[in-house]
Amino acid sequence: MNEISRPNDLDAFWMPYSDNRYFKSHPRMLARAEGMTYWTADGKEVLDGTSGLWCCNAGHGRKEITEAIQKQAAVMDFAPTFQLGHPIAFEAAARVAEVTPEGLDRVFFTNSGSESADTALKIALAYHRARGESQRVRLIGRERGYHGVGFGGMSVGGIGGNRKQFGAMLPYVDHLPHTHIPTMNAFSRGQPKYGVELAGRLEDLVALHGADTIAAVMVEPMAGSTGVLVPPKDYLQRLRQICDKYGILLIFDEVITGFGRLGTNFGSERLGVTPDILTMAKGLTNAAVPMGGVAVRNGIYDAIVGGAPDGIELFHGYTYSGHPLAAAAAIATLELHRAEDLPGRAKALEPYFEEAAHALRDLPNVIDIRNIGLVAGIEMAPRPGRPTARATDVFRKCFDDGLLIRTTGDIIALSPPLIAEKSHVDRMFGTLSDAIKAAA
Numbered sequence: 001m002n003e004i005s006r007p008n009d010l011d012a013f014w015m016p017y018s019d020n021r022y023f024k025s026h027p028r029m030l031a032r033a034e035g036m037t038y039w040t041a042d043g044k045e046v047l048d049g050t051s052g053l054w055c056c057n058a059g060h061g062r063k064e065i066t067e068a069i070q071k072q073a074a075v076m077d078f079a080p081t082f083q084l085g086h087p088i089a090f091e092a093a094a095r096v097a098e099v100t101p102e103g104l105d106r107v108f109f110t111n112s113g114s115e116s117a118d119t120a121l122k123i124a125l126a127y128h129r130a131r132g133e134s135q136r137v138r139l140i141g142r143e144r145g146y147h148g149v150g151f152g153g154m155s156v157g158g159i160g161g162n163r164k165q166f167g168a169m170l171p172y173v174d175h176l177p178h179t180h181i182p183t184m185n186a187f188s189r190g191q192p193k194y195g196v197e198l199a200g201r202l203e204d205l206v207a208l209h210g211a212d213t214i215a216a217v218m219v220e221p222m223a224g225s226t227g228v229l230v231p232p233k234d235y236l237q238r239l240r241q242i243c244d245k246y247g248i249l250l251i252f253d254e255v256i257t258g259f260g261r262l263g264t265n266f267g268s269e270r271l272g273v274t275p276d277i278l279t280m281a282k283g284l285t286n287a288a289v290p291m292g293g294v295a296v297r298n299g300i301y302d303a304i305v306g307g308a309p310d311g312i313e314l315f316h317g318y319t320y321s322g323h324p325l326a327a328a329a330a331i332a333t334l335e336l337h338r339a340e341d342l343p344g345r346a347k348a349l350e351p352y353f354e355e356a357a358h359a360l361r362d363l364p365n366v367i368d369i370r371n372i373g374l375v376a377g378i379e380m381a382p383r384p385g386r387p388t389a390r391a392t393d394v395f396r397k398c399f400d401d402g403l404l405i406r407t408t409g410d411i412i413a414l415s416p417p418l419i420a421e422k423s424h425v426d427r428m429f430g431t432l433s434d435a436i437k438a439a440a
């Protein structure tokens with residue numbers, strides 16, 4: 001078939017993380033977006049309760065970002081960053097370093113969260129090798145962790161469903177237990193009270209494997225994709241202490257928690273623990289152009305770069321690392337975050353959002369609600385023998401009623417753009433409440 005245009009043919013696009021067969025027989029097409037709203041191809045308004053996919057933190061269609069991309073595309077579409085540079089990539093890194101935690105001022109650019117996770121793990125391994133500790137090859141993740149879909153992130157990640165189709169994982173990987181304790185922490189607001197001792201399980205892994213074999217521990221400061229697990233009080237502090245005690249690097253995967261989601265630039269600031277390496281993506285460019293990044297403690301950069309013989313210091317990078325259009329989008333996005341104090345807006349709205357979320361507590365089948373920043377997870381009891389079916393019904397009804405939510409298992413996650421107003425919060429939880437009742 002040589003015809004160029006086959007507008008109604010859905011066959012060719014193999015959709016990611018999707019029920020392709022269902023979608024292609026019941027398509028739901030989003031055609032336009034602005035502010036808090038999507039419009040479907042047939043003109044229906046849909047309130048964005050999920051910032052796209054946890055990424056359009058500044059809301060959709062931001063003119064400042066669009067214009068920055070357009071302008072850069074007209075000046076220079078692409079230039080390599082292997083052994084060459086262009087000013088806007090350096091400017092973007094410097095702007096990112098202004099919002100990362102103090103002392104994490106060196107930024108490696110990637111194109112996605114998955115690439116950021118794998119890059120962070122590789123940097124951790126290279127760091128130990130540069131310091132003469134090449135036996136530190138073990139990587140520790142956590143059950144229910146999500147670090148994207150590369151082999152590194154998938155292996156260190158702890159979601160069985162994401163691994164079982166793919167056979168062997170990376171060797172030398174182990175996992176901490178997850179922190180979900182519904183018997184003790186159900187309906188927590190902010191950080192749950194119980195579970196700090198779960199961080200102590202890192203000591204068990206140290207005893208099992210030997211401290212000097214472990215390169216890094218990677219966790220999400222707040223686990224999003226698995227269905228919103230907020231870290232117990234003092235849990236991250238305890239992980240930090242144990243990592244320091246044994247010379248293990250602590251990596252925070254801040255792909256979701258970065259750029260204002262928890263009411264601060266990064267989750268690390270809100271939760272009071274600074275990692276050695278921090279990954280980011282999504283909100284970095286407001287998702288207008290794909291981009292990710294890894295910020296590292298300056299000493300890590302110095303050890304790898306300063307300690308290398310002449311020539312290339314780190315044999316890693318992507319054709320599009322620091323892509324000019326992504327760099328332009330990142331600079332414009334960071335400027336919006338600063339000018340509009342988007343983290344501050346999220347923080348100001350959090351109490352209202354929290355109340356609205358917890359008001360769903362007595363609805364049928366709701367077994368837990370948890371929240372922090374502008375994130376809420378609402379967990380429902382599964383239909384007997386049919387896990388995920390109830391959440392799928394809620395998702396579909398919400399969409400039909402004009403609200404986009406995200407579901408994982410039977411957990412609903414809400415993470416609206418940080419420009420949300422109280423009226424949006426009311427609409428969001430009103431529509432969701434009706435859908436949960438309808439799915440009883």
Ligand SMILES: Cc1ncc(COP(=O)(O)O)c(C=O)c1O
Pocket residue numbers: 111112113114115117146147148149220224225253254255256281282
């Ligand atoms: C914590 C975390 N890490 C990594 C990723 C993967 O990002 P991407 O889909 O951009 O590869 C995600 C995506 O949701 C994430 O939440």
